[in-house]
Amino acid sequence: MSPRPPKSDTAQQKDKANVEKSAHETAVTSSQISSVSDDDIVELPDKALHEINQALEENELEKEIFVPSETPLFGANNNDSERDPTRLYLNEIGFVPLLTAEEEINLARRLQKGDEAARKHMIEANLRLVVKIARRQMNRGLALLDLIEEGNIGLMRAVEKFDPERGFRFSTYATWWIRQTIDRALMNQTRTIRLPIHIIKEINLYVRATRYLAHVLGRDPTPEDVARHLDHPIATVKKMMGLNERTTSVDAIRNDDQDKSLLDTLIDESTPDPSEVLQDDDLHRHINLWLSQLSDKQKTVVEYRFGLHGKEVSTLAEVGEIIGITRERVRQIQIEALHRLRDILEREGLSEDVLK
Structure with a gap:
């Protein structure tokens, strides 16, 4: 050299x-x-x-x-x-x-x-x-x-x-x-969930047996096929093969679509059902209509007591301080307002359960 x-x-x-x-x-x-x-x-x-x-x-x-x-x-x-x-x-x-x-x-x-x-x-x-x-x-x-x-x-x-x-x-x-x-x-x-070495070696044994049997049988072998081939308990085979399931990142690009990740295909569980959204919108529209038939003071008390229109749910005393009347007077106005709302619902053929 x-x-x-x-x-x-x-x-x-x-x-x-x-x-x-x-x-x-x-x-x-x-x-x-x-x-x-x-x-x-x-x-x-x-x-x-x-x-x-x-x-x-x-x-x-x-x-x-x-x-x-x-x-x-x-x-x-x-x-x-x-x-x-x-x-x-x-x-x-x-x-x-x-x-x-x-x-x-x-x-x-x-x-x-x-x-x-x-x-x-x-x-x-x-x-x-x-x-x-x-x-x-x-x-x-x-x-x-x-x-x-x-x-x-x-x-x-x-x-x-x-x-x-x-x-x-x-x-x-x-x-x-x-x-x-x-x-x-x-x-x-390379595993997201780490397993002991001896477990991984046993899993690899079952994986190799599965590949061999797939070639010999011409189909995907069942856990029973693998257990019979290795002379191992079927419960052990099922347990180990279950551990072989791989995790993947939701940000990983899908093989069949280079523009989309796995995350793009998942359902957003936090998104409300469209039918529920329509029902809520309809209910809010009717509540606004019903409240408009109350006096200003009754409407204000109901809004604060039940947290409507973005207001915080408040106690009788807190509502009294806001509108400048006593706690007892707030209670009386609330009773009057609820009676008035019940009358409105009955007149329209509705039950008060619609508000629950």
């Missing part, structure tokens, strides 16, 4: 600042690494590792990742790469020399003896593997840099636990850990 061309002092300072920024975006702490419980990610037996290794070879994943390049993954002359932390990060890790099988074994053995430099070298040489796996998990709710950060945690855990004497390449072993930590992050962070 030929050396990189020299840069000016200004360019070197600019690169250093950008590298520090992109490194911060994908940095992980020791507490984050330790948060990946070994109980959540089961150690694979040799047979499973062999299957992963075979799959990697068939898909040529290693060839795609581990071809050293003398140029950045994105053009070095692209000004956007200096501003985009993701592109800058990918450019930088593209220049890290890759390891041969012999170098992996040597570094792993040194690492087992506590060599921190060997650990750092092993991690940096495999960062591209994380990026490749993370890219395959895009569009599932997390940004690429977030996926890379989670994958890097899995890579670091794989470096700590890798045993070179098992006869497998490190990439084979690390792939499992990287995928599991990314999947774990997706399970944890």
